[in-house]
Amino acid sequence: xxxxxxxxxxxxxxxxxxxxxxxxxxxxxxxxxxxxxxxxxxxxxxxxxxxxxxxxxxxxxxxxxxxxxxxxxxxxxxxxxxxxxxxxxxxxxxxxxxxxxxxxxxxxxxxxxxxxxxxxxxxxxxxxxxxxxxxxxxxxxxxxxxxxxxxxxxxxxxxxxxxxxxxxxxxxxxxxxxxxxxxxxxxxxxxxxxxxxxxxxxxxxxxxxxxxxxxxxxxxxxxxxxxxxxxxxxxxxxxxxxxxxxxxxxxxxxxxxxxxxxxxxxxxxxxxxxxxxxxxxxxxxxxxxxxxxxxxxxxxxxx
Numbered sequence: 001x002x003x004x005x006x007x008x009x010x011x012x013x014x015x016x017x018x019x020x021x022x023x024x025x026x027x028x029x030x031x032x033x034x035x036x037x038x039x040x041x042x043x044x045x046x047x048x049x050x051x052x053x054x055x056x057x058x059x060x061x062x063x064x065x066x067x068x069x070x071x072x073x074x075x076x077x078x079x080x081x082x083x084x085x086x087x088x089x090x091x092x093x094x095x096x097x098x099x100x101x102x103x104x105x106x107x108x109x110x111x112x113x114x115x116x117x118x119x120x121x122x123x124x125x126x127x128x129x130x131x132x133x134x135x136x137x138x139x140x141x142x143x144x145x146x147x148x149x150x151x152x153x154x155x156x157x158x159x160x161x162x163x164x165x166x167x168x169x170x171x172x173x174x175x176x177x178x179x180x181x182x183x184x185x186x187x188x189x190x191x192x193x194x195x196x197x198x199x200x201x202x203x204x205x206x207x208x209x210x211x212x213x214x215x216x217x218x219x220x221x222x223x224x225x226x227x228x229x230x231x232x233x234x235x236x237x238x239x240x241x242x243x244x245x246x247x248x249x250x251x252x253x254x255x256x257x258x259x260x261x262x263x264x265x266x267x268x269x270x271x272x273x274x275x276x277x278x279x280x281x282x283x284x285x286x287x288x289x290x291x292x293x294x295x296x297x298x299x300x301x302x303x
Contacts, residue, residue: 002036002226003029004158005076005102005132005189009058012050013042015193022062025192028199030069037071038226040102040132040189043092044078052090072096072230076132077103079112084125094127098232102158104132111139111146116153123154128235130156133191134184135163135176144178151184156235158187162198164208180212186235188221216293224296250277260296 006029007015008022016022029037039059042048050058056073063071074095077083083103086092094101101122105112112118122129134140134147134157147157162168163176179185188209190198209218228235250261263275263284275286287295 001034001222002038002230003034003190003192004038004187004226004229005040005160005191006037007041007076007191007193008037008039008062008071009041009050009055010062012055012058013048015041017194019061019065021195023065024195025199026062026066026069026071028195029190029192030066032199032202034199035069036226036230037069038074038095038189038230039071040074040076040095042078043075043086045080045082045086048078049091052093055093074102077101079103079105079114079118081114081118081121083118084121084127087127095130096230096232098229099126099128100130100156100229100232101127102130102132105134105137107136107138109138111137115150119150119153119155128154128156130158130187130229132158132189133160133163133168135159135172135179136168138171141171141175144175144182144184147179147184148182156186157184158189159185160191161188161202161205161209162191164212165201165205167198167201177212180217185221186225187229216289219293224293 006025007013008025010016010018010022016025026037039055041050041055043050052073059071059073072095073093075093077086077092080086083092083101087094087101103118105115119129131150140146151157157179159176159179160168163172166173192198206218213221225235246263246265250263260279261277263277265275267273268275268286272288273286274289274292275284276292277284
């Protein structure tokens with residue numbers, strides 16, 4: 001698994017206080033099955049302003065103190081109209097120096113006035129916005145459909161593992177279930193801030209999650225999608241339920257340069273199969289869902 005959201009760097013935000021805590025937290029993660037962690041320390045103007053160069057130094061210090069797990073640099077940026085400048089000036093960081101940018105909204109009752117402007121500007125400048133833990137925001141809890149507006153603009157969403165067991169209250173738990181059932185979540189992260197906070201609860205969390213999502217979706221949120229981000233690859237799933245014939249749908253998918261076109265017709269539904277075409281190929285392959293997930297994971301490892 002890949003932890004998409006963490007505060008493991010020592011002494012720069014409200015997360016780990018020192019190197020000893022950082023090492024403890026990383027080893028906790030490794031012991032419950034994480035193989036990679038993305039460090040997403042807070043960046044908040046005039047409050048948490050540790051620059052990229054210093055965070056790289058701290059990340060290397062932690063990485064050199066552990067084994068069997070890989071650490072990557074990122075930020076959780078507090079929403080600001082200056083986000084592009086912060087990224088381009090080396091103050092704040094995208095995830096692993098890719099197009100993907102994780103940022104958060106304020107935990108208040110009303111949505112920020114500049115939400116869509118910030119998302120638009122990120123996309124306009126070639127970035128892909130990822131909004132952290134939407135299930136925790138009161139204005140999302142009151143109106144989960146609001147996220148469909150942001151999704152249509154091109155935003156992705158990362159939920160916290162702990163929400164499913166009520167770590168952030170009953171409303172966040174209920175909202176996460178709604179978001180999962182509506183296919184609005186692309187990533188899961190611990191949002192860990194201190195030892196023995198989240199990682200020791202992961203086995204219980206996984207059991208709870210798998211009552212809401214399938215094994216395949218869990219792998220998608222914790223392995224496939226996070227690795228695509230680290231590789232700076234597109235995360236794009238488009239469902240074509242139009243009445244066009246299958247040949248035209250496949251040609252349209254090819255024109256959009258989708259890496260894979262999945263074909264699910266009556267035969268696939270009746271036999272629990274997935275048929276797919278790889279971009280640039282004329283051949284169609286069929287396999288079980290489990291085999292396809294395994295195939296995609298192997299493709300990711302080759303990159």
